[in-house]
Amino acid sequence: MTPLGCCLFDTAIGACGMAWTRDAIAGVQLPEATREGTRRRLCRAFGEVPQGEPPAFVQQAISRIQALLQGTRDDLVDLPLDFSGVPEFHRRVYEVARAIPPGEVLTYGEVARRLGEPGAARAVGQALGRNPFAPVVPCHRVLAAGGRSGGFSAEGGADTKLKMLEIEAARFGGTPGLFDAP
Known part of the structure; x- marks a missing residue:
């Protein structure tokens, strides 16, 4: 529309x-x-x-x-989004990403497994790279394996992604130190 x-x-x-x-x-x-x-x-x-x-x-x-973006915890999941023109696989990826609470992260591989497509980590990353709804669809909460930032298509790239995660006081694997990951 x-x-x-x-x-x-x-x-x-x-x-x-x-x-x-x-x-x-x-x-x-x-x-x-x-x-x-x-x-x-x-x-x-x-x-x-x-x-x-x-x-x-x-x-x-x-x-x-x-x-x-000032640090208030709000998952924004009730905000209405117009998905017309968004491919079905991307929609499914965005649904999983929207379920990630502020301050928590998943890896691309974990998102793929939650979709029932464990080999689709790269496709998950591509879908998130085309996310038209950031931060309502919080693609910044999806990282590469091992806690690495992975890509981010917004201005500033991974630095912007990490800044957004820092604002949320994000943790990887339930422990502090996300920003020390290689």
Whole structure:
């Protein structure tokens, strides 16, 4: 479904963007180096969507994302997402990722096993690399084997991913030290 509007909003990690349909979030854009860069990337994903005042459900989503990126624990699982145009495998990956609570992580391989496809770790990583809903679909909570950060398609790459995990006080394997992993 074509988004009806979009807006930029400030967070603890920079200016994010959001596009929406009548009753769901069409996409969320993590910060680029500049506000204009964030807007351009949002437009690349959705076309020239008019900027506007977000409806109430989008304003609530923005407030919750802002709080999450300041360290408030909120899994955001009840936020409505527009999955039209999202491939079925990606949807399944996103459902598993959405079930990861703030402060916890899984590996790409663990996500693949939860999908019943233990050999699909690389495909899981590719699906998460195309995630149009970060951080509502918290792809930053999925790591490579051994606690390594793995890739991250947002501006700043793995550094942004690790910053988001640090904000959440994430632990790997139930113990502190995530950020000391090789």
